[in-house]
Every structure is written in C-alpha cells, then in structure tokens.
Amino acid sequence: MTQKESELRQYDWTFQGANSREGVHSIHPYPAKFIPQIPHQLIEIYADSKSDVVFDPFCGSGTALVEAMKKGHSSIGVDVHPLACLISRVKTRPLPDDFGNRAREIITSVRNRYPGDVEPPDLPNIDHWFKKPIQQALTLIIDELEQVENQPTKEALQVALSSIIVRVSNQDSNTRYAAVEKDVTAEDVLQKFSQASSKIESAFKKNSEWRRNSATCDVLNENILEVEPSDIPQKVDLVITSPPYPNAYEYWLYHKYRMYWLGLADPTEVKENEIGARPHYQGSNPRDETDFEERMVSLFDLLRDITTEDATASFVVGRSVIQGEEVDNGKLLERAADAAGFYTADSASRSIPSNTKSFNPGYSKIKDEKILTFKKL
Known part of the structure; x- marks a missing residue:
C-alpha cells in the first residue's frame, strides 16, 4: 500500500458538527464508540482497491465494519461482548423482509x-x-x-x-x-x-445502495487475545480499531441487563475478559499500565500473522487515569507494536469535541487522543 508522508496530519480529525448517528449507526446506543467519520477517512487514505479487507479486533457495535462495507470492502470484526457482536451482525447484513x-x-x-x-x-x-x-x-x-x-x-x-x-x-x-x-x-x-x-x-x-455490493462481513464473538490466526477467514489489508482504554468505560456493566434479558451471557464472565474494565485496576491487587501494554503486544503478534506484508494498522487511542496518574496509551501502543515487529508509520492528534461527555469524571480534563498507524518492519 502506498502512503504519503504524514498524510494523517493533512486532515481535521475532529469532524466538528458531523452527523455520527446516520443510518444504521443510530439503531442502538453504544457509548464510547468512535465516530464513523474516522474509519471512513482511514479507509479513504489507506485502501488501494476494493479487494482490501478491513479488520477491527475490537469491533464493538460495528462502526468500522459498516464503513468498510459502504466502500465495498469485506470486513472482519472480533469482540468479546456478545451484545456488540449481535448489533454488528444485524448492521452488516440486509434487514429481513418480514x-x-x-x-x-x-x-x-x-x-x-x-x-x-x-x-x-x-x-x-x-x-x-x-x-x-x-x-x-x-x-x-x-x-x-x-x-x-x-x-x-x-x-x-x-x-x-x-x-x-x-x-x-x-x-x-x-x-x-x-x-x-x-x-x-x-x-x-x-x-x-x-x-x-x-x-x-x-x-x-436510508442510503442502502451500498448493501448491493459484493462486500461480506464476518463477526466473531471471541476474546481477541485467544484468537488464533486460523480463526481469521482471510488475510487483512487494513486494521482500523479503537481499543478499550484501561480504567475507562465498563461495557459489561452498562450493558449488563441487556445481556441478562436477551440471554446472551453472564455479564460477570464477560467482565473477566474485558480489557480496560475498571475492576481490574482497583482493589487490593490492581493492574497497572504494563498489563495493557502486554495485552497489546499479544494483539500485534496476531496482527503480524494475519495481515498482508504492506498492511496498515490504525489505532485511535486516548489517555487513561490509573491510580490517579495519567497514562499515555499511545506510547504504550508504540512500544507494544515495536516489540511485535511493527513501526509507527504515521500519527496525528485528534481534539475531543467539547460536547463529548466523559464517562469517568477523572477523564474530563483529557482533551485529545491519538491516531496512530503502524506497518510491519
């Protein structure tokens, strides 16, 4: 894949005033997801052809998967949360006639x-x-x-x-x-x-013409840290994701009764595998930032095996507050990528719009996040 130097910095990643809840992006609340304009722009920058496959290892409610399909790209998503996978499956296939x-x-x-x-x-x-x-x-x-x-x-x-x-x-x-x-x-x-x-x-x-293209989508309800390369159905050209930040938003907790009512899973079991869940960073034996870094090394090890040689891996990541200290997750990601044989090919800063509500009061002073693109060494 070709890439211009510092191409990410040519764009305003804030997308102030953009409609982030258009079409299927509006059908189910899913706080802490990234806005669709971000994966849309990353695909514009890095995709060379319609045959390029997009992968989101923390697919959540399917934002990147939908944006990939809109542009004619097949996509693969993984998430530990059964509700996230349910929403992603529904969004990425035609609505049944009945x-x-x-x-x-x-x-x-x-x-x-x-x-x-x-x-x-x-x-x-x-x-x-x-x-x-x-x-x-x-x-x-x-x-x-x-x-x-x-x-x-x-x-x-x-x-x-x-x-x-x-x-x-x-x-x-x-x-x-x-x-x-x-x-x-x-x-x-x-x-x-x-x-x-x-x-x-x-x-x-609304805007459903994209569903008539040949793009496909596979959604795997798995813990990404336990996924084997053989579980991914095809080689990946673009990775676009936003990993769950340590000690930030607890997906398992806020979607707890949705999972209970639908009989999807025991939320407490989901919590155990949720990267970033607050309980992991509290109590008598709390995790620290090195735990997040180690998990990201495992992720990059997987990405090394499932991506094409010229693939790009783009991450949107902010900072965390762990035990009262602000942690730069971008730096942790860069170290993890380096340990797994990737280098930082490009980066940009994204201002978080002032009307974006913080889910954790300790994060209210954090006003920006990073967009990092990695490639294989």
Whole structure:
C-alpha cells in the first residue's frame, strides 16, 4: 500500500458538527464508540482497491465494519461482548423482509396477552432495576421472540428490544449505572419497542445502495487475545480499531441487563475478559499500565500473522487515569507494536469535541487522543 508522508496530519480529525448517528449507526446506543467519520477517512487514505479487507479486533457495535462495507470492502470484526457482536451482525447484513410485520405481530400479541402467565426470569436484583409491569412486558416480548424461527429476523428484533431496555429500566442512563425513579409503564415498553423497530426499518432504507455490493462481513464473538490466526477467514489489508482504554468505560456493566434479558451471557464472565474494565485496576491487587501494554503486544503478534506484508494498522487511542496518574496509551501502543515487529508509520492528534461527555469524571480534563498507524518492519 502506498502512503504519503504524514498524510494523517493533512486532515481535521475532529469532524466538528458531523452527523455520527446516520443510518444504521443510530439503531442502538453504544457509548464510547468512535465516530464513523474516522474509519471512513482511514479507509479513504489507506485502501488501494476494493479487494482490501478491513479488520477491527475490537469491533464493538460495528462502526468500522459498516464503513468498510459502504466502500465495498469485506470486513472482519472480533469482540468479546456478545451484545456488540449481535448489533454488528444485524448492521452488516440486509434487514429481513418480514422484520416489520413480525415486530407489529409481537406488539399486538403482547397487548392481548398482558399481563400473561409467563414468569419473569430470575435475574439478579431484578426488582431494584425494573418495575413489576416492566418485567412482565419485557418477559412477554422475549417469549414472543423465542417463537421467531428466522435467525436474522430474530436478531434484528433482539436489537430493537435491547435498544430500549435501559430506557424502560430504573437505570439512569447508558453512562450512569445508578437506579432512579422513572415514570414508565408496560404500554411505554410496547410503544418504545414499536418506535425502535420503525427506526431500524428507516435506517436500513436510508442510503442502502451500498448493501448491493459484493462486500461480506464476518463477526466473531471471541476474546481477541485467544484468537488464533486460523480463526481469521482471510488475510487483512487494513486494521482500523479503537481499543478499550484501561480504567475507562465498563461495557459489561452498562450493558449488563441487556445481556441478562436477551440471554446472551453472564455479564460477570464477560467482565473477566474485558480489557480496560475498571475492576481490574482497583482493589487490593490492581493492574497497572504494563498489563495493557502486554495485552497489546499479544494483539500485534496476531496482527503480524494475519495481515498482508504492506498492511496498515490504525489505532485511535486516548489517555487513561490509573491510580490517579495519567497514562499515555499511545506510547504504550508504540512500544507494544515495536516489540511485535511493527513501526509507527504515521500519527496525528485528534481534539475531543467539547460536547463529548466523559464517562469517568477523572477523564474530563483529557482533551485529545491519538491516531496512530503502524506497518510491519
């Protein structure tokens, strides 16, 4: 792949005022993801042909995968979070023709059945986080979803339901894990599910011409540190990712009840494999920044084996606060890359827009992040 010197610095990576929630990027909340304009621009810079394959080892809700497919590139994503993989799968394939009708049938059926005779699942602290009528409405929707035979349709409906779970729960928000009083009813659950389903339909209809290209997408629900080169279905030309920063945002916690309700996984087990989760950096035997660096060395070892000789690996990474000290994760990444046989080919700084909310109060003074591109030595 060809690259101009310091090409990254020719662009304003802030994208102030850009719409980051257009089309399928809007169908499910997923805080701490990077905006689609970043992978879009990186693909513009580094892709030489439509045959170039894009890989995101921390794919989250599929932002880079979608942007790759929009440009005609096949893509591969890996994430330890089953919810992230569910959202990514739904975003990167066509919406089944029966989706809208099935959503409306489920809503009608639940209205007729409510309150029903199906017992809510035995979830931890369910009464603390969900009012009884909300539990019953969600239980009936889940029961209806279990009757959907077409897996892509079922998964798209699961994404619609997942997108509203925090709003109908007592959880304050997607970025604040605290119980608050909300004026929500069982009918609100059905209305919000209906709105979420309609939103998905609209999102897939808007700017959908890219879905007619030949690009494919593979999503693997795996711990990237345990992935073998043979697990990756084809050689990779572009790596575009934003790794989870140490001690920053806890994906497992804020999506906890989404995973519980959908039966995707035990969130506490997900936490154990989540790079960067705060509990790993607290308590009597906390990890430090060297742990993140070691994990990134393992990642670069994998990238060395699965990428083509001229491949580029672009990372968006910010700083962390660990035990009161600010840590430059960009420098840790550069050391990890060097240890695995990569060099820093280009870099740029990106200002974090002032309206971007920090999920951790200790990070509120951090105003920028780095974009780093690595190549094999």
